[in-house]
Amino acid sequence: MRALTVTPGKADSLRLVDDAPEPTQAEGEVLVEAVAVGICGTDSEILAGDYGEPPAGRDTLVIGHESLGRVVEDPTGTLEPGDLVAGIVRHRDPVPCPYCAAGEWDLCSNGRYTECGIKGVDGFARQRWRVPAEYAVPLAPELGLAGVLLEPASVVAKAWDHIDRIGARGFWAPRRVLVTGSGPIGLLAALLSVQRGFETHVLARGTSGPKPELARRLGATYHAVPVADLDFDPDIIVECTGAPPVVREVFGKLAPNGVGCLTGINASAHHIELDLNELNRCLVLKNNVIFGTVNANRRHWAQAADALARADHDWLMGMITHRYGLDDYAQAYAEQSGIKTVIEF
Template sequence: MLAIVVTPGSPGGERLGRVEEPERAGDQLLVRTLALGVCGTDREILDGRYGWAPPGRDWLVLGHESVGRVTEAPSGSGFAPGDLVVGVVRRPDPEPCMCCMQGDFDMCRNGGYRERGIKELDGYGAQLVPLEPEFAVKVDPALGLLGVLTEPTSVVAKAWEQIDRIRYQGCRPAATALITGAGPIGLLAALLGAQRGLDVHVVDRMREGTRPELARMLGASYHSGPIADVCRSAEPDVVLECTGRPEVVVEALRCLAPAAVACLLGISPRGRALNVDVGALNNELVLENHVVFGSVNGNHRHFAAAADALAAADPLCLGRMITRSVPLVDWTQALERRDTDIKTVIEFADEAQELRNREM
């Protein structure tokens, strides 16, 4: 079968190659991949800056944002052939920490976790994939290929879960949310904020085009000016920083309402210095009782919440988030960065094209 194969740590070794078809263990599902999303983590692996091959070899099957259809399922698994599913990315440490033991393996404390398509486990970028039922999540059949958005949505579902927990212990509910960045994570964060009934504001550099239109379709106000200007008219109780740009991170933390919560979701480039008055920023965070935390990855609970959020969303709006689809044979084109891109998807099968035609 065909698979997207990379050599972690060695840029330029990626290829679309033939690998042996998987042998499904008796308790596993066998899933035919329909589509694979591409994100910055995949590009870092291809650049040789990230990623680990499975023990005993130097190559890794890429891909962690997936949607596929079950072709084989064991009796009593809760799944059946024909089900549309996505695979959870992270797996608990074989010698689990306390978080891993209680199912919160996204919070693994000892670093021995593994991740499909990233760390020591082959990913979902193959025509056929074995998948343990406990790490599979059904998605609404009506979503079709849009189910490929489940993994990035799980990231923001986890962030909102953490925010909800913190705000629940506070003295007042959140009313206003600020999202920095209108990429896939930012737009999906806005979607979940709007579904919570918040007054959502999205800030991005693009002044026109698909991103402003999508933000408004999702129920958010869109802004392309300075963050400080937005915060003067709408002091945010909640901030989700989705760009990773250091200057944006600092600016966002400076405009919080009293006793606000800020979640950092973006990964920042290293080696870039800013002239920041850390003392003044620290004093503001302390004296205003702010909570600032980082979040990454998700567990089964967050994938299930993501699937529910997508099922409740406007499919036309979700469809516009996928701005480019390429066939498997041209998969490297999905790695190109274009100004108009939001989410780029690699289609694996003829059925994927049929589903996409049905959505249109």
């Protein structure tokens, strides 16, 4: 079996192997034939040797956490052969902590969770993979290759789920949403905003290429200016860049009773000054909430699958700007332009 492996902690160790072992029953009941994997910034960090953890007793890890495949067999009867599915990335810890025991493994409190293709468990960049039935999420067959967007969409679905829950603390009638960033997370955040009926604005640096056009095709307004230059204060901000200057501006831009969600992480050593007194005033005097989010649980994956099923298929496919075969894996992981790069099996 062919698979893409890395040695976590060792830079430039990505290899295509032809003799990877078949997935075992211990990995899960559902056997899946790979269709594609998506590539994101976390993969780049693993390839650079900055992140990643192999399964116990090994020094290599099968990479790939943005999955798409077709069911070969599911003895539990939950899924049928041929069903289009994606595998949930994070799995509950073995203790489990109270959060994992409640199915909220995205909130794991003891850090003993595993993540496919990232931490302690092989990922999906292999011809066949297995997952437990509870971690296999069915997708509408009409999605086809666009189903590979489910993992990033699940992160966005969690962000919106928590925004809704925080907003329900009292009377709330949000109207205007600002999404900062126009990568996959930003565009999917804007998609879910539009699906909720909000006036949606996307702010990013680029003025040409597919990103501004995709935002406009959603019905969102695209801005290529600093946050501070906007002539409105949004009720909701979904920050998807992780860029410190943008994050700082977001704090003071929220309208009263607003909710801001931070989804991005910046790995650079760049530091900026932050006026904590001003931040405190914004949060306290304006009744604002700013929170961070990472990963997702089964509920969010199901919400994301529903959102993708309701989206325009051509718009979703417009996000997939680069497609490579498995043999061209090195070029795929080196790709820096466009929006979403996928490797097809």
